[in-house]
Amino acid sequence: MYTPRPITYQAAQLIAPQVEDLFKGKLQSALESGTDGLAPAPPRPVIEAILDTAFWASLRREEGQSPKISLAFLPPEQTEQPLLFEHTLSLSPGGLTKIAPGVERPGIHLGVWFEQDELRVWGTTRTVPSYCFVVDVPEPGLLVIKHRRTDGYGKFANVAVLKGDQVKLVDEYSANLPDCPEQLTSLLGLSAPSATGSTTPNVLIQLAVSMRAHKRGGTLLVVPAGSMDWQKSIVQPISYAIQPAFCALADLMKQEEEKKKRSRWQESLRREVESIAGLTAVDGATLITDTYDLLAFGVKIGRPRGSEPVSRLLFTEPVKGTRATVIHPSQHGGTRHLSAAQFIHDQHKALALVASQDGSFTIFAWSPCEEMVQAHRIDTLLL
Template identity: 60%
Template structure:
């Protein structure tokens, strides 16, 4: 965890003052790299003072309620001129907890951002926008006391890249160097923002499924197994009540369509529905099984132990945040029954991966680490918010 420093004048949320300089440094580095690569439509970097003000105001707004509901707001730091064709208010609105709370119900839909900029009088709200420039500073007010700083991917598709997660006085700064660790799964690398994302990119589809799994809040397990192999069945208790034959290929069929369809709204809507359907199956007791080509093989499957296999005794747990050093623990320490069975599955089926969502929002990817010769549990909930 990042250590808190002395609060600066004017800020009443200590974590805001503590993390502001770090946030500016991270965004400055990203924009410098973007300029070097010749990227266009690049955002402006907020000052540390503005970052602190935005965090402070958003935190106190998150603790308020409007008609019994806590505000869920996405705040983007950009001028109206950077926003394409935004909805602009006739009069500037004060950037305050009270105004954010009042506006919350009207701007909580996905893809809607409150535009915040500054003049000689300080920060103000100028309107709303769907379009924001690359690497634009975005702050999501997700729930009371939970703030997520992120930016838009350079190609504009896929989940935003998380930079910092603040939960009360806890600060989690995403460690971009995690991508350089041995056995770092490509799904994690993509979440860190270092692989390209496109609508039919298989890794990005898994990220969307993971996000949808976390969103339904029932908890669930998704097993991704190699296509063309039935060895995964050796790790499942039979009979499989909800086995599917032939394998359902709705999602994989969509992904095989021509690249010209990627920007088609109808196609993207169908993709989202297929993703949500698969994620919904994970809420049923047991595990959902899909191939690495996203064909659905079963759901509600009970994980057992392959005949002759040893019981998994150790799991390496890491989290891609600064200070999140790995620890080796008993599988029981990685979570509940879902986590223990997922660890056993990956231990026995080393070419598979398991995605596990807890009801409390914790999300873990289980993979086999050939470097460490152990099941590796990657805690990624800080990247999915």
């Protein structure tokens, strides 16, 4: 019988009941739909203990470095080829800090499960079942609660983000907003690839994650293939135009579904995504088509002759307790955000993805229903 431990991180106690209910609901729905091989439901005391330990561990340092770890709540028999410790480790801030340098690579999870009356770390794994309770520690004081999607592909779905005493619980129902972009519904786990028979990861999401990772800020403009209307919103001449268009990423996406399941294809995709995302660090915007042909980078956005300056946008964030609000573009960000909003104001069929140096990330899209630019802040989903 597990004996609950004292919790000193108050945010963990605040959010644990909601997280417990959320995982119970998802697992129950999955069971009713016939899904098997599901992860165990995390009880509230376990959620509190893992969050509490992870938070205090994140504030420590080992050889001058802050720990970057991922904790998964599951027994080793629910994994494939687990790395098992002969002697399990105490789930403590000190223990996690010591082992962190060896398990900080992406995709490695420290497995946590019951041993007699306490929680222990039994080893590591790269595979976890659907809806497994996972806590990532990307930086000091920042925790991300997430789970593996039922289809098994793409980025894990985020459930909540805790930063110090700030708690943000992801609101899946924000995808019900009119004209919600596909990228947002995919991040919320509401557009499973299996629904279309495709296992292809959402490329724009991968580009967004990579753009955010370089921490220099940047803008990616996505325009309709075969249309040149976007040139009306770009200052000429373009310093770094690509002629002919660079089509390596586009060619990858055209390959057969069977090839997309192979590790070689996945590695090629990662390499091309990082290449294009890296260009967004150059001053100006990077421009690709919606079929992933690279057209230019370092472009300057300008307002077409006769166009009115964008004066309002609908701001949303997929966090419970927030509401869509109409604001002036200058209230959301600086020059990069304002120019992206202006571009969408004039190019209704385009998308603009904007990363800030502080880690915030926004998708700008035109809303036919609201007849204005929508700014969807999604950094809570990208962590």
